[in-house]
Each structure stands twice: as structure tokens, then as C-alpha cells.
Amino acid sequence: MAVIEIKNVAKRFGEYQALHDINLTIADQEFMVLLGASGCGKSTLLRIIAGLETATEGEVWIGGKRIDHLPPKDRGIAMVFQNYAVFPHLTVFENIGFGLRMQKLPNDEVTRRVERTAGLMHIDQLLKRYSGELSGGQRQRVAVARALAMEPDVILMDEPLSNLDALLRMEMRAELKGVLAESNTTAIYVTHDQVEAMSMADRISVMHEGRIVQAASPIDVYRDPAERFVAGFIGNPPMNFLDATPQGAGQFLVAGQSFAGPSANKPLEFAIRPEDMTLSETGLTATAKVVEPLGAHLLVTCEVEGKLFRAVLDSDLRVSMGDTLTLAPMQDRIRWFDPDTQIAVK
Structure with missing residues (x-):
């Protein structure tokens, strides 16, 4: 059970308060989207969960265990970044299997996981190609497959589709949501794109100035905004x-x-x-x-x-x-x- 509990998390960078008393529970296998404008604190919160930043105050729990004191590799988390972060000198197979090799898994287990996740992301025909030869959409599929191959309790995604063109983003949204539902993984997805949030999320946490101002289903956020900011931020055009x-x-x-x-x-x-x-x-x-x-x-x-x-x-x-x-x-x-x-x- 990969229930995520964020308890009273705050983050300060010197005099600047990036996060204020964040409390959020994300259910097992839920797709949670953190939505907000640039600078609202959504990526900082994601990095605290991943272990790439340390909270000034508060706790992070996954599956009933406190994990904020653990190094990133011991948290049962995989992360997909905005810039793909694939190795151009490795083949697609080698990229997807990179983390598995680092874990020293047997060759047959590595092959099984790579082939399974490549099939999920529809890139099984590309396994022998070098990732430097791929399009942006194909490289993003490789990055997601590499994360899923680790069979993580939680997958974190930081604006993974923002570098793709509009048509490819639309295709990837539907594909990614289906793949994550099939993988039974709890997911947290950061974006400033309302369409991504509304179309993909089970719930949306709208962030503003380091606070979560509303956490609800997409239709509730749209139809019943809890604060004026949400009403003015959600919708194109807004209220x-x-x-x-x-x-x-x-x-x-x-x-x-x-x-x-x-x-x-x-x-x-x-x-x-x-x-x-x-x-x-x-x-x-x-x-x-x-x-x-x-x-x-x-x-x-x-x-x-x-x-x-x-x-x-x-x-x-x-x-x-x-x-x-x-x-x-x-x-x-x-x-x-x-x-x-x-x-x-x-």
C-alpha cells in the first residue's frame, strides 16, 4: 500500500518561505496532480518527497513508514524529469534497464522488466536503437519506461510533457494515464497546464504561494472552487x-x-x-x-x-x-x- 502522507511540511530558503505547512494524503494508486503557476512551490514539494530537497519542517510518510530521513534510493520512488534525462550513448534497452543493472538484478529479470515496460509504452520496436536517435516523444516514453521498470511504490513526474508539441502532448496524456493505471502505481504529477491536470488527475491539488488552496476532483475544482484564486486560475477563459x-x-x-x-x-x-x-x-x-x-x-x-x-x-x-x-x-x-x-x- 503506497499511501503518501505529507504532514506539516514547510520549506525555507534563507528568508524566503517556499512552502507553508503542507498537509496532504494521497491514496494508494491515486493519480495526484500538483497544479499551479511558476514559483508556487509544486516542484519544491515534489523534490522533498523524492529526497532531492530537505524539508525545513514536517514529515513525509509512504506506506505507513516515515521516509524523509532516508536517501532517495531507499524511498521506493522513481522520478521522471522534464528534460527526459536519458543517456544518448546507450540503447533504449540499456536506458530502461540502467537502474535495474545498478541493483544487480539477474539478466533474465532485467530483460523481463525492460520488455514489459517497453511494451506498455509502445517502444518495444525501438529497444536496439540509441536514444540519441529518437524524437522527443520517444525519449519521454523511454524515461517513463525506465521509471516503471523499477517497479516503484511511487512515481513522481515533474512537467514531463512540457517539451513536447501540442498534438504529442495530447497523445501522451491519454497513454500515460492508461499505463499508470495498469501499473498500479501511486503517482504525483507536477504541471502548470490546466488541461493536463483536468484530463489526467484523480484529484488536483491547486497550489498558490507555497500553500495548497484546494485538493479535490477535477470537476469539483472546476465547478466549486474553494477560493477566489482557484476560480480565477482554473478555466480558459477563467471565471x-x-x-x-x-x-x-x-x-x-x-x-x-x-x-x-x-x-x-x-x-x-x-x-x-x-x-x-x-x-x-x-x-x-x-x-x-x-x-x-x-x-x-x-x-x-x-x-x-x-x-x-x-x-x-x-x-x-x-x-x-x-x-x-x-x-x-x-x-x-x-x-x-x-x-x-x-x-x-x-
């Missing part, structure tokens, strides 16, 4: 925000329209995703500033009471710059945030 003035009895005035909301008797922020609105005869009055055809949809950037406000509409609609639109939000998709605490208000 729209407008000021909401209380009118009493759970009613709020937003851009001249009344909406049912929480019972809080204080100003809040009204939030709605761009795709959760339709053109209607009643609703928010918006002026179209930019119209972008995106195939199946139109992305219309509007102005509502002096603020930018985006709507994703059906591409069959005829909308032009300067048009006045009436946008009706779906009532069950409206979210509310406290402007002081930045926390969602139910």
Missing part, C-alpha cells in the same frame, strides 16, 4: 467576477440585476464561468468588445459596468463588435466569494 451588493433576504444586486445568493449580509463577489451564460431578454447588459470565432463556439469579450466579462456562445449566433447583449447566467452555476477572505460563500 468572470462582478461586485454584488446585498439587498436583504439572500438577494444581491449585480450590474443592475437581482440574483438569489447566500444569506451573508455584506458585499460579495458574483462569479460565473463564460460558458454558463446564454443570450436572453433579461439578464446582465453587456457591450461586445471583441468577438473571436473558435469553431464550435464564439468567445465574446464584453464590458459589464466597466469590467471585462467573457461569454462563450454558440458559433451560429451573429454577434459583432459594439453589439449590446443581454446575458442570462445559469442560476445553479453562480458562485459567490467573500472579497475580504477570498473564500467561497455558500
Whole structure:
């Protein structure tokens, strides 16, 4: 059972606090994605789990055993890096089997594991080729196969697809998720790419300024952001925000329209995703500033009471710059945030 428990982990580099009191439990065989912008602390946390950095405070446990005092080789962990880290002077077979040879495993066991993981990653036909002759996507497959061949309790991946082109990333996302599910390995995957996180994760831990601000399923992170940061970070385009003035009895005035909301008797922020609105005869009055055809949809950037406000509409609609639109939000998709605490208000 490779349950990972991160308990009160903090990390300081001199005066700079990179991580603040991180607590996270990752279930056996779960695919956890650490998602956040550059500098949020996600790679630092991954390196602490791997043993490449030492936590200033806190503990790391795997399978019920504390491992943060152990050297990396004794933690039962394999890691896949952004830059592949394969040896160009070795064949694919030799690259995948490198760690197994270091463990002095018998030749037949090395061959068995190399062939099995190469088959999983669809590179079994490349085993005799030198990795320096391979494409970026093929080298990344070699790096993943090498990690899986170690049969680790945990596999850690630090933005492993970021150097690939868009089409290859899409193919590798689906392939990697399937391979890890088949390998029964607990996985932690670091990325700043929302699409990777949403499409691959069992759960997403959204990080901001060294803290985990929400850890939940992809759909919960998207539909029910716990903090305003999550609402503004997740989604492309992200949520729209407008000021909401209380009118009493759970009613709020937003851009001249009344909406049912929480019972809080204080100003809040009204939030709605761009795709959760339709053109209607009643609703928010918006002026179209930019119209972008995106195939199946139109992305219309509007102005509502002096603020930018985006709507994703059906591409069959005829909308032009300067048009006045009436946008009706779906009532069950409206979210509310406290402007002081930045926390969602139910």
C-alpha cells in the first residue's frame, strides 16, 4: 500500500518561505496532480518527497513508514524529469534497464522488466536503437519506461510533457494515464497546464504561494472552487467576477440585476464561468468588445459596468463588435466569494 502522507511540511530558503505547512494524503494508486503557476512551490514539494530537497519542517510518510530521513534510493520512488534525462550513448534497452543493472538484478529479470515496460509504452520496436536517435516523444516514453521498470511504490513526474508539441502532448496524456493505471502505481504529477491536470488527475491539488488552496476532483475544482484564486486560475477563459451588493433576504444586486445568493449580509463577489451564460431578454447588459470565432463556439469579450466579462456562445449566433447583449447566467452555476477572505460563500 503506497499511501503518501505529507504532514506539516514547510520549506525555507534563507528568508524566503517556499512552502507553508503542507498537509496532504494521497491514496494508494491515486493519480495526484500538483497544479499551479511558476514559483508556487509544486516542484519544491515534489523534490522533498523524492529526497532531492530537505524539508525545513514536517514529515513525509509512504506506506505507513516515515521516509524523509532516508536517501532517495531507499524511498521506493522513481522520478521522471522534464528534460527526459536519458543517456544518448546507450540503447533504449540499456536506458530502461540502467537502474535495474545498478541493483544487480539477474539478466533474465532485467530483460523481463525492460520488455514489459517497453511494451506498455509502445517502444518495444525501438529497444536496439540509441536514444540519441529518437524524437522527443520517444525519449519521454523511454524515461517513463525506465521509471516503471523499477517497479516503484511511487512515481513522481515533474512537467514531463512540457517539451513536447501540442498534438504529442495530447497523445501522451491519454497513454500515460492508461499505463499508470495498469501499473498500479501511486503517482504525483507536477504541471502548470490546466488541461493536463483536468484530463489526467484523480484529484488536483491547486497550489498558490507555497500553500495548497484546494485538493479535490477535477470537476469539483472546476465547478466549486474553494477560493477566489482557484476560480480565477482554473478555466480558459477563467471565471468572470462582478461586485454584488446585498439587498436583504439572500438577494444581491449585480450590474443592475437581482440574483438569489447566500444569506451573508455584506458585499460579495458574483462569479460565473463564460460558458454558463446564454443570450436572453433579461439578464446582465453587456457591450461586445471583441468577438473571436473558435469553431464550435464564439468567445465574446464584453464590458459589464466597466469590467471585462467573457461569454462563450454558440458559433451560429451573429454577434459583432459594439453589439449590446443581454446575458442570462445559469442560476445553479453562480458562485459567490467573500472579497475580504477570498473564500467561497455558500
